[in-house]
Amino acid sequence: MSNKLLLGRFIPGDSIVHRLDPRVKLLMSFYFVGIIFLADNWQTYLFLFLFTMVAILLTKIKLGFFIKGVRPLIWLILFTVLLQMLFSSGGTVYWSWGPIVISSYGVVNGIYIFMRFVLIIFMSTLLTLTTPPLSLADAIESLLKPLKVIHFPVYEVALMLSIALRFVPTLMDETEKIMNAQRARGVDFGEGNIFQQMRAIVPLLIPLFVSSFNRAEDLATAMEARGYQGGEGRSKYRVLSWQLADNLTILAFALVTVVLVILR
Amino acid sequence: MVMDITFKDVGYTYQVGTPFESRALHEINLTLRDHAFTAIIGHTGSGKSTLVQHLNALLKPTSGTVTIGDRVITPETNNKNLKPIRQKVGMVFQFPESQLFEETVAKDIAFGPMNFGVSEEESLKRAKEMVQLVGLKDAVLERSPFDLSGGQMRRVAIAGVLAMKPEVLILDEPTAGLDPEGRRDIMGMVQRLHQENQLTVILITHLMEDVANYADQVVVMENGGVVKVGTPREVFSNVQWLRDKQLGVPETAAFADQLIKKGFQFKQMPLTETELADELLPQLPQAGRNDNVE
Ligand SMILES: Nc1ncnc2c1ncn2[C@@H]1O[C@H](COP(=O)(O)OP(=O)(O)OP(=O)(O)O)[C@@H](O)[C@H]1O
Numbered sequence: 342m343s344n345k346l347l348l349g350r351f352i353p354g355d356s357i358v359h360r361l362d363p364r365v366k367l368l369m370s371f372y373f374v375g376i377i378f379l380a381d382n383w384q385t386y387l388f389l390f391l392f393t394m395v396a397i398l399l400t401k402i403k404l405g406f407f408i409k410g411v412r413p414l415i416w417l418i419l420f421t422v423l424l425q426m427l428f429s430s431g432g433t434v435y436w437s438w439g440p441i442v443i444s445s446y447g448v449v450n451g452i453y454i455f456m457r458f459v460l461i462i463f464m465s466t467l468l469t470l471t472t473p474p475l476s477l478a479d480a481i482e483s484l485l486k487p488l489k490v491i492h493f494p495v496y497e498v499a500l501m502l503s504i505a506l507r508f509v510p511t512l513m514d515e516t517e518k519i520m521n522a523q524r525a526r527g528v529d530f531g532e533g534n535i536f537q538q539m540r541a542i543v544p545l546l547i548p549l550f551v552s553s554f555n556r557a558e559d560l561a562t563a564m565e566a567r568g569y570q571g572g573e574g575r576s577k578y579r580v581l582s583w584q585l586a587d588n589l590t591i592l593a594f595a596l597v598t599v600v601l602v603i604l605r
Numbered sequence: 606m607v608m609d610i611t612f613k614d615v616g617y618t619y620q621v622g623t624p625f626e627s628r629a630l631h632e633i634n635l636t637l638r639d640h641a642f643t644a645i646i647g648h649t650g651s652g653k654s655t656l657v658q659h660l661n662a663l664l665k666p667t668s669g670t671v672t673i674g675d676r677v678i679t680p681e682t683n684n685k686n687l688k689p690i691r692q693k694v695g696m697v698f699q700f701p702e703s704q705l706f707e708e709t710v711a712k713d714i715a716f717g718p719m720n721f722g723v724s725e726e727e728s729l730k731r732a733k734e735m736v737q738l739v740g741l742k743d744a745v746l747e748r749s750p751f752d753l754s755g756g757q758m759r760r761v762a763i764a765g766v767l768a769m770k771p772e773v774l775i776l777d778e779p780t781a782g783l784d785p786e787g788r789r790d791i792m793g794m795v796q797r798l799h800q801e802n803q804l805t806v807i808l809i810t811h812l813m814e815d816v817a818n819y820a821d822q823v824v825v826m827e828n829g830g831v832v833k834v835g836t837p838r839e840v841f842s843n844v845q846w847l848r849d850k851q852l853g854v855p856e857t858a859a860f861a862d863q864l865i866k867k868g869f870q871f872k873q874m875p876l877t878e879t880e881l882a883d884e885l886l887p888q889l890p891q892a893g894r895n896d897n898v899e
Pocket residue numbers: 619620627628629647648649650651652653654655656
């Protein structure tokens with residue numbers, strides 16, 4: 342159960358990627374999704390692939406964990422690739438049957454799309470594997486700050502985000518515990534027809550809701566008791582600091598962009 | 606049927622094949638006899654809860670085999686058809702009140718037996734019996750379990766497991782967080798079930814008094830392994846060894862241990878106050894005289 346939910350979980354480490362400022366990692370992950378659309382031939386894809394591999398190497402995390410990130414999406418990817426292969430024409434036609442054509446153009450495009458998916462998933466997995474969720478929340482807060490001028494509730498959103506992230510593991514443990522307790526009382530989870538399965542969920546969901554509400558109430562009381570006011574002027578325990586490595590990362594991505602533009 | 610439970614070279618690792626792998630049990634060889642009252646003690650994190658979850662196949666060993674009555678559980682065992690084991694081996698988890706969910710106490714207690722194919726009528730009848738057994742009034746049957754106090758919820762949760770009529774009852778720190786009277790009530794009830802209904806009881810506890818008073822076999826765990834199995838008297842006779850394992854001893858044993866250091870002698874380690882008094886009295890020079898009280 343918990344093994345499946347492992348996907349994209351933070352893996353503590355001390356690599357150069359782990360130590361980067363989470364803001365840089367977040368921004369560059371988005372940026373990467375943007376520049377991947379610059380790639381349009383095998384040289385550019387090969388170059389991006391090599392770049393991604395170097396980034397993965399720098400995390401000192403086994404490649405297996407990145408590949409695991411692709412697995413849950415594999416059907417979506419294959420479906421998209423198949424559509425692309427079967428319904429785009431051009432170049433040499435290898436085989437055709439009514440509207441369905443397998444052409445050299447389709448095959449090449451299929452491969453490109455596959456690469457695009459895999460590289461994007463690798464990069465975002467890299468972000469979540471090397472960045473603790475709470476640092477990500479801090480990064481989002483910091484990046485959203487400019488929105489305060491239009492009265493966007495940055496602090497509140499950031500607080501909600503960090504509390505939610507903080508309680509994901511707790512909630513997962515709790516789920517596991519209650520599932521075991523109900524299994525011991527004869528509930529079969531994930532067995533029988535859909536109706537039976539839905540019924541099996543009730544003895545899990547109700548205790549989970551009850552304990553979440555209790556926990557939320559406790560947390561609110563504890564925060565108030567310690568004088569939490571929120572918002573303006575509150576200093577932070579985890580201070581983000583921008584360093585040379587962060588500038589170099591941005592520079593690296595800028596260089597990648599330049600190389601892509603030249604190679605395409 | 607004989608419900609001996611045997612562990613053979615059992616190992617268990619959480620989250621195998623991930624960087625979060627943690628080995629919780631290793632090389633466990635252990636037999637829990639039918640109708641015995643076994644206490645499992647050990648420092649926090651020593652693997653007690655992990656061990657007992659093997660007893661009703663909630664966890665399957667990652668190596669070795671667990672034999673429960675006539676069923677053999679191996680790492681390859683299929684998850685289907687485990688229900689008969691779960692009916693025979695009832696399990697009360699740590700803080701079991703978190704498993705309550707029905708509208709009424711009666712329905713919640715009847716939930717277990719109904720899952721095992723007992724009719725609704727019979728299950729509700731059992732609910733009524735069990736509520737009395739755990740020392741609650743009939744009136745709570747129609748109340749919502751969420752309106753009860755923590756201690757009452759605990760009793761309802763225990764009743765919910767007892768209603769399944771298990772042959773083996775596992776209790777994981779059933780009295781944690783209860784007041785002394787609640788503790789005595791629940792332990793008294795467990796002892797009655799053991800003596801009158803011949804239930805096999807397996808109790809995880811941090812309270813050495815409970816071990817001394819109720820158990821006839823003690824399993825000591827440390828770092829995922831079993832380091833000692835014996836009667837309470839055997840285990841508690843070596844006070845220093847237990848302290849090294851970061852475990853306590855019953856107050857009486859600790860007291861006797863102090864006296865031994867001062868030159869007193871005991872034929873056997875006293876585990877109850879009566880035993881202590883009986884052995885101590887003849888050794889006191891002025892026993893029974895109180896004319897030298899200051
Ligand atoms: N779901 C889990 N995932 C990973 N590791 C776990 C999990 N549950 C327990 N462990 C680990 O297994 C070891 C044994 O835990 P276990 O809960 O069996 O200890 P325990 O003896 O019952 O302790 P306590 O007295 O605190 O209840 C611990 O080191 C714990 O961190």
